[in-house]
Amino acid sequence: MTPEDEAEIRRRQKARNLALALVLLFFVVLFYVITLVKTHG
Amino acid sequence: MTRAAYTVRDSMSNTQPLQLPADWRDFYALTKPRVMSLVIFSGLCGLLAAPGHIHPVLGFAAILCIAMGAGGAAALNMWWEADIDANMRRTASRPLPSGRLKRQDARDFGIALSCASVGVMGLAVHWLAASLLAVSIVYYAVVYTIWLKPRTPQNIVIGGGAGAFPPLIGWVAVTGHVTAMPLLLFAIIFFWTPPHFWALALFVKTDYAKAGIPMMPVVRGEVSTRRQILAYCILLVPIAAAPWMIGGTGWVYGASAIVLSLAFLVLSVPVALRRAVDGDGMKPEKRLFAFSVFYLFALFSALVVDHVLTVNGIIA
Numbered sequence: 001m002t003p004e005d006e007a008e009i010r011r012r013q014k015a016r017n018l019a020l021a022l023v024l025l026f027f028v029v030l031f032y033v034i035t036l037v038k039t040h041g
Numbered sequence: 042m043t044r045a046a047y048t049v050r051d052s053m054s055n056t057q058p059l060q061l062p063a064d065w066r067d068f069y070a071l072t073k074p075r076v077m078s079l080v081i082f083s084g085l086c087g088l089l090a091a092p093g094h095i096h097p098v099l100g101f102a103a104i105l106c107i108a109m110g111a112g113g114a115a116a117l118n119m120w121w122e123a124d125i126d127a128n129m130r131r132t133a134s135r136p137l138p139s140g141r142l143k144r145q146d147a148r149d150f151g152i153a154l155s156c157a158s159v160g161v162m163g164l165a166v167h168w169l170a171a172s173l174l175a176v177s178i179v180y181y182a183v184v185y186t187i188w189l190k191p192r193t194p195q196n197i198v199i200g201g202g203a204g205a206f207p208p209l210i211g212w213v214a215v216t217g218h219v220t221a222m223p224l225l226l227f228a229i230i231f232f233w234t235p236p237h238f239w240a241l242a243l244f245v246k247t248d249y250a251k252a253g254i255p256m257m258p259v260v261r262g263e264v265s266t267r268r269q270i271l272a273y274c275i276l277l278v279p280i281a282a283a284p285w286m287i288g289g290t291g292w293v294y295g296a297s298a299i300v301l302s303l304a305f306l307v308l309s310v311p312v313a314l315r316r317a318v319d320g321d322g323m324k325p326e327k328r329l330f331a332f333s334v335f336y337l338f339a340l341f342s343a344l345v346v347d348h349v350l351t352v353n354g355i356i357a
Contacts (some may be wrong), residue, residue, distance in 0.1 A: 005061075012062045019065040030102065034165045037098045 063146060067136035071119050071147055072112030072154070079337065080111040080207045086341035087211030087226055090290075090348040095215045099166055103214035106162035107207050110174045113154030114203070117182040120147040122190075128252040131245060151182070162214075170214040177206035191253070194260040197242075201234030202227075208341070222289040225280070229340065232277050236270045236309060237333035243267075243312075244323040244330075263317065270329070271306075271313035278302040281340060290347045291356045297343035305329075305336050 084107040088100055095103070119126065119137055127138035136142035155178045163171035185200030205227040212223035242249060242256045243266060249256040257266040279286075281302045285295030311325040350356045 009061060012064055016062065016065050030105075033098050034102055037096050038165075 060143070061141075063136065063142040067142045068116075068150055070136050071116040071142070071150060073115035073119075076115060077108055077111050079334075080204070081108050082338065083226075083230065083341055084108075084207035084211040086345050087208030087223060088215055089211075089345045091212040091215035091223070093215045095166075100214070102161060102165040103170065103211065106158045106166070106171075106174060107210055109154050109158035109161075110178050111181075111207070113151045113156075113158060114178045114181040116147055116151030116154060117178075118151075118186045120144060120151055121182075121186050123147075125252045125254065129245075129248040131248055155182070166214045167217055169217060169219075170210050173206060173210045173213060177203055177210065180206070192255070194255045194257045196255070197238045197257070198235050201231050201238075204234060205230035221287060222284060225284050225287075225289070226344075228280050228283075229277070230337070232273055232280050233333065233337060235273045236277075236305070237330065237337075239266050239270050240312065240326050240330040240333060243317070243326045267313045267315075271309050274302075274306045274309040278306060284344070290344065291351045292347075293350055293356060294343045294347035297347075298340060301336050301340055301343075305332060308332050 081104060085104050088095065088103060119135060122132075123135075123137035123144055126132035126135050132138065137144060137147055155175075159171050159175045159178070162174050181200070181203035185196065185203050189196040189200050208226040208230070209219070209223045212226065213219055216223075239257055242258050243263065250259045257269065278299070281298040282295060284290045285292070285298060308325070308329045312329050315325060317323060317326075347356070
């Protein structure tokens with residue numbers, strides 16, 4: 001495996017982790033807001 | 042160096058493929074974003090045109106779940122059809138046939154997205170909408186993709202039901218029950234799908250034939266397909282107008298439905314009557330396909346506009 005290959009693998013892993021983190025964060029906020037609406041609305 | 046094909050040399054100078062981790066964009070591509078835009082739009086129109094009220098946050102959650110369900114079903118479709126997609130020019134560059142994504146990753150992603158969409162819909166909105174969403178996913182991923190598509194030229198006719206669910210689910214998310222109006226919205230997309238898809242199949246039929254998919258033009262021939270396109274366009278006129286005829290909408294929708302459906306019918310006539318010759322460009326078929334997309338957007342937009350005008354007392 002060349003250093004370029006390794007760098008590309010790390011870049012993709014980082015991008016996927018970031019995307020997953022954003023999706024999870026979005027759902028945390030969504031569930032929080034839905035809970036507020038369901039309990040108060 | 043391409044994204045898909047990497048090789049690495051080991052100590053014996055043999056080469057073996059190096060599978061890179063899939064890019065997040067490849068997962069996004071699995072959800073068929075262009076198809077999803079139509080799903081989101083029709084689901085949103087069903088939700089906005091329904092009588093009653095839904096909290097905007099719950100309405101947003103309902104549309105998100107419809108989109109996630111459609112994306113999950115699309116991923117399962119691509120997982121199952123990876124071999125077929127590799128044989129068609131239109132689909133050969135998708136993440137699976139091009140080798141950018143592992144097949145089991147696509148399957149797991151599709152299952153996870155589908156289950157999450159149904160679960161969130163049930164918890165946030167209600168379980169009737171969630172059940173309809175589950176049925177629509179199974180309908181597309183199993184009934185259409187696995188069962189009908191490789192077996193019968195009627196695949197599009199019956200499989201069109203899968204694409205017809207979003208406005209029904211959107212409507213039911215608001216009202217909590219199934220009535221004639223959302224079933225008519227379902228019927229409109231159901232009867233719109235064959236002429237929409239067969240118009241496309243007429244000018245990409247060589248690809249479907251190569252992939253062994255029994256599309257109507259391949260199995261029954263062009264003449265039969267063209268006649269059936271016309272038949273469905275004729276049927277679509279009363280079906281599209283039915284929501285107005287049963288008193289479910291105002292005249293703005295009724296007039297729009299009649300004008301748009303007649304235009305669709307008029308464009309289908311040359312497609313039904315002519316015989317394609319080599320190098321003629323298939324313009325009537327391409328025009329009909331393009332109009333079919335506009336037709337659905339315009340018809341459902343008219344439904345929402347009509348509802349807004351009626352609710353605000355601008356029209357009776």
